[in-house]
Amino acid sequence: MSATSSSVATPVGAGLRPIRLRLTLTVLGYGALALVVCLLAPLVGSTSISVSRALDRSIPFADNVDAQIFFLARLPRVLAGATVGAALATSGVVLQALLRNPLATPFTLGVSSGAALGAVVAIAGGMTVGLGPLSPVPFASLAGAFLVSAIIYALGTRPGRPMSTDVLLLAGVTLNAFLSALILLVQYFADFAETYRMVRWLMGDLDAGGFLPIAAVLPLLVVAFAMFATLPSALNLLSVGADTASTRGVSVPRTQRVAFVATALATSAAVTLAGPIGFVGIVVPHLVRLMTGVDHRIVLPASALFGAAFLVACDLVARTVLAPVELPVGIVTAVIGGPFFLWLLVRKS
Amino acid sequence: MVLQVRHVSFGYDATHGFALRDVSLAVERGSLTGLLGPNGCGKTTLLKLMAGVLRAQQGSITLAAAGSGPAGRAVGRALADIPRRELARHIAVVPQETHPAFDYRVIEMVLMGRHPHLGPFALEGPGDLAIAHDALAATGTGHLAARSYMSLSGGEKQRVVIASALAQQPDILLLDEPTASLDLAYQLEVAALLARLNRERGVTVVVATHDLNLAASICRRLVLLRAGRVLAQGDTDAVLTGDTIRDLYDVDADVRFHDRSGHLTVVPIGRIR
Numbered sequence: 068m069s070a071t072s073s074s075v076a077t078p079v080g081a082g083l084r085p086i087r088l089r090l091t092l093t094v095l096g097y098g099a100l101a102l103v104v105c106l107l108a109p110l111v112g113s114t115s116i117s118v119s120r121a122l123d124r125s126i127p128f129a130d131n132v133d134a135q136i137f138f139l140a141r142l143p144r145v146l147a148g149a150t151v152g153a154a155l156a157t158s159g160v161v162l163q164a165l166l167r168n169p170l171a172t173p174f175t176l177g178v179s180s181g182a183a184l185g186a187v188v189a190i191a192g193g194m195t196v197g198l199g200p201l202s203p204v205p206f207a208s209l210a211g212a213f214l215v216s217a218i219i220y221a222l223g224t225r226p227g228r229p230m231s232t233d234v235l236l237l238a239g240v241t242l243n244a245f246l247s248a249l250i251l252l253v254q255y256f257a258d259f260a261e262t263y264r265m266v267r268w269l270m271g272d273l274d275a276g277g278f279l280p281i282a283a284v285l286p287l288l289v290v291a292f293a294m295f296a297t298l299p300s301a302l303n304l305l306s307v308g309a310d311t312a313s314t315r316g317v318s319v320p321r322t323q324r325v326a327f328v329a330t331a332l333a334t335s336a337a338v339t340l341a342g343p344i345g346f347v348g349i350v351v352p353h354l355v356r357l358m359t360g361v362d363h364r365i366v367l368p369a370s371a372l373f374g375a376a377f378l379v380a381c382d383l384v385a386r387t388v389l390a391p392v393e394l395p396v397g398i399v400t401a402v403i404g405g406p407f408f409l410w411l412l413v414r415k416s
Numbered sequence: 417m418v419l420q421v422r423h424v425s426f427g428y429d430a431t432h433g434f435a436l437r438d439v440s441l442a443v444e445r446g447s448l449t450g451l452l453g454p455n456g457c458g459k460t461t462l463l464k465l466m467a468g469v470l471r472a473q474q475g476s477i478t479l480a481a482a483g484s485g486p487a488g489r490a491v492g493r494a495l496a497d498i499p500r501r502e503l504a505r506h507i508a509v510v511p512q513e514t515h516p517a518f519d520y521r522v523i524e525m526v527l528m529g530r531h532p533h534l535g536p537f538a539l540e541g542p543g544d545l546a547i548a549h550d551a552l553a554a555t556g557t558g559h560l561a562a563r564s565y566m567s568l569s570g571g572e573k574q575r576v577v578i579a580s581a582l583a584q585q586p587d588i589l590l591l592d593e594p595t596a597s598l599d600l601a602y603q604l605e606v607a608a609l610l611a612r613l614n615r616e617r618g619v620t621v622v623v624a625t626h627d628l629n630l631a632a633s634i635c636r637r638l639v640l641l642r643a644g645r646v647l648a649q650g651d652t653d654a655v656l657t658g659d660t661i662r663d664l665y666d667v668d669a670d671v672r673f674h675d676r677s678g679h680l681t682v683v684p685i686g687r688i689r
Contacts, residue, residue, distance in 0.1 A: 086539045167517040297536065304528055306517040313469045315584065316504030316532030361518035364539070 086364065093365050097372035104376040105149055108383045109141035113390035139277070147275040147340055148382045148396070149375035152347055154288055154337040156355075156374025157295055158330040159348030160367050164302040165326045166232045173334040173348035176239035177215045180246035182338040185211025187250050187265045191257045204268070205280065205339045212335035215242060220327060229309045230323040271344035271397030273382050284336040291336070294329035295367060298322065302363040344378070344397045346404035351377050354407075418620055419443040419466060419507075419588060420492060424475035426465055435461045436644045438475070443588070443622055448614045450635030450652070451624040454665055457641040459624040460512075463590050466622065467509045468495040479506060504532035508581035510591040514573065516565060522576050523561040526551055529583025544583075551582035554617075555609060571602030578609065582619075589613065591623040595630060603627065607634050628669075632656055632680040640664055656680050662688060 084092075110118055114136060120126070121137040128134055158173035166175070173179070189207030219242065223235040250269075254262055275281055301322040304312035313319045337344075351374040352366065359365045378396070381403060385394040421441045427434040436458045443449055443466075451459050464470040465477060478492035495503065508529070516525070526548040530540050540548075552558045555575040560568065565576060574594055581589055591610070595603040611634040613619045625631055631638060631652070638655045640647040642664055648655050661669045666688045674681040 085542075085545070087541075090539065164517065169517060300528075300531060300534070300536075303520075303524075304531060307520075307525070307528065308511070308514060308516075310464070310469050310511060311509070311514060313500065314467050314504060314507070314509040315528060316501040318500050356518070360524075361520055362524055 086362070089359075089362075089365055090368070093359060093369045094372070097369045097376070101149065101372040101376040101379075104379050105145055108145045108148075108379045109137055111383055112136070112141060112386050113393070143275055143278050143281065144273050144382065144386075145379050146278070147273045147281055148379040150281060150285075150288060151273065151337040151341045151344060152351070152374040152376070152378025153371040154291070154333040154374075155344065155347040156351035156370040156377070157292070157367060158333045158337070160352045160355075160363065160370045161295060161298060161302065161326050161330050162348075163352060164306040164363060165230075165323060165330070166236055167306055167308075168232075168236065169353070170349070171236075172345075173330060173337070174243070174343060174345070176219050176235060176331075177242035177246065178212045178331055178334045179338050179343040180243045180250070181215025182208040182212040182335060183269055183343060184246050184250050184253070185209070185214075186268050186342075187253045187257075190264050190268070191253050191261050205283070209284075209335055209339045212331070212338060215246070216327075216331035216335065218242065220331075223327070224320075224324065227320065229313075229319045230327070232309075235327075267395070268342050270395035271342035271400075272395045273341050273344075273378075274393075275340055280340055284340050287332045287336040291329045291333035292371075294325050295333075298326055298329070299362075299364040299367050302326070302367070306363070342397065344400055346400040347374060347378055350400070350404035350407070418445040418480050419622075420478045420480070421462075421466065422476050422478075424462075424465060424472040424477060426461060426470060426472045426474075428461075434644060436465070436472075439641075439644075439646055440475075441639050441646060441649055443620060444637075445587075446614070446618050446620055447637055448611065448621045448635050449623070449637045449639060450631035451622060451639050451641065452626075452628065452631055452664065453641035453647075455626075458644045459641055460592050462641065463509065463592050463622070463624055466495075467507055467590055468498070468500075468503050469509075471496055479503070501532045504584055504586075506586055507588045507590065508584040508586035510574075510577050510581050510589065510594055512592045512594075512596055514577045519564050519566045521561075522552070522557065522563050522565055522568070523548060525565050525576055526561075526580045526583050529580040532584060547585065548579075548583050551579040552576075554582060554613065555579040556605070570597045571599070571605070574598060574602070574606060575609070578606070582613070586619065588620045588622070591621070593625055594623060595625065595627055603630060610634055628656070628661070628682040632682065633677065653680065656682070 110116065116133040116136050121133040155173050162171045162173060162175060163169050185207035186204050189204045219235060219238050222238045223230045225231065254265055257265065301312065301317045304315050304317050305322060309319050352370050355366050355369045355373050359369050381399045382396045385396040385399040388394065421439055424436060424439045425434050426436045439462060451462065453459055461470065465472055477495045479495055479498065480492045527540050527544065530544040530547065534540060549558065552561055555578050557572060557575050557579055560572060560576065565573065568576065595606050598606065607630050610621055610623060614621045635652055637650065638652050639649040640655060640660055647663060648660050656671055658669055658671050661667055661671065661682065668685040668688055670683045670685060671680055
């Protein structure tokens, strides 16, 4: 023992830089990546545009095709990609810790199925009641997402006690299957044009159609991210075990509820804006963990920034790979994300 | 005393009745107490109640923090009235097994013990790192600091979890069968570690165990639990007898003082049908 006692004098951190430095480097590094991707993405597309011409104020906006493509078509799309990517990636991180299951995704608890049912019902019902210029479909999908979240929450919480993660997982999987059947039922009775719109919605697409839809879900995301910010060190302990977290000073039931509500808000907002875009919520957190380690105080902000960069980059591929045809970004995230993830797993072992 | 359990009864749900009935015991400051009893007798439940993870339906559990009252006198407070974060600065728990969902490094696992000492948004500083390294050194795991927790052997994991609990700087350490999955050498090592922490750092230790010889070697006091009730409690020499072991496990055993080891030893002879 006397030999090991002297190891107090070994370099502090033992292979890890101090957390403050790591956090600063992470935010700067991933922030720079997200910024560069978001600045470059609007310049690239099926039609090549000139930056100087797009930003040239001497040409009237109505005559400036480059500026119209830049500001009306591509910039909203890039912003939608960044917000949705950040929301899905952080929701994945938080749910994986909450459920103590690295394979959980933001859609594991049925939020996306609820949103999808709301959307297809709105499309099939020919709903026309919107709010101002906004289509009724997002309102219906948001209502569906909230309804399913409320059901899962009610099933999973017990007064004064920790949430049952088993109940949450099983209820989520069951509701996903049940709602998929209802979605198929609605599709079965829908006509050809409606079915086409439903399928396109279910593929996931970042063509939000302007800045307004993004601004409309922004309040939900602001609340969700404010709640996320309170969570990281408690998530570290929760992922070790609920009892351990409790004896290390974490108020487990409260932390779990904040985590659940925040992921429900962020995921609902993301799916409402862009449909159910798969793989972001599982690929991004795992890629980030492979690069930064598993401490949630690092992983959570890194995933938000990397998720934004990842989805914007995927959408860039979706817009250009078969130009002038634009693919739904959900197909690209799956095609890129799946094999890349497998490659990283193999490389690590 | 530092932790007082008074007439505590607890049941997990209505259909299964009480897992513990009318349990009373006192844990003295600086003591090293063993909690013995057959599987399912309520040892883990009692530890969780004493840690404040579970709440007793009947009775009370009070914690007396040193110098918390007037003139430095200890004043007992019900665990239920103490905020989680504050409670975690007094009581730390080492569960039977710890399986994190993600592959934390050893130093990260140990630094999580600093959680109750940090504010909600505070990051650990050099002082916390020094405490974590001190805890690693105390458990002989300083060389593992940069390793991944999941790559460690059972004995190393258990010592790292003990280090994490020590980083909480608790007055009281509760351990649930800390040697259950360890080989003989690690069992002795963990036992020696607990005795040393108790002796040198004045940590009050309560350890639930199935290992009667380990209990005899380090515990000065024993509490015997059977079917959710206290069968006997008192000094180890008085409580650990052939009669109590028969009552506890339905096992015929020889209990003798062993000169070379310097403590009582238990040799089980056979099951009593």
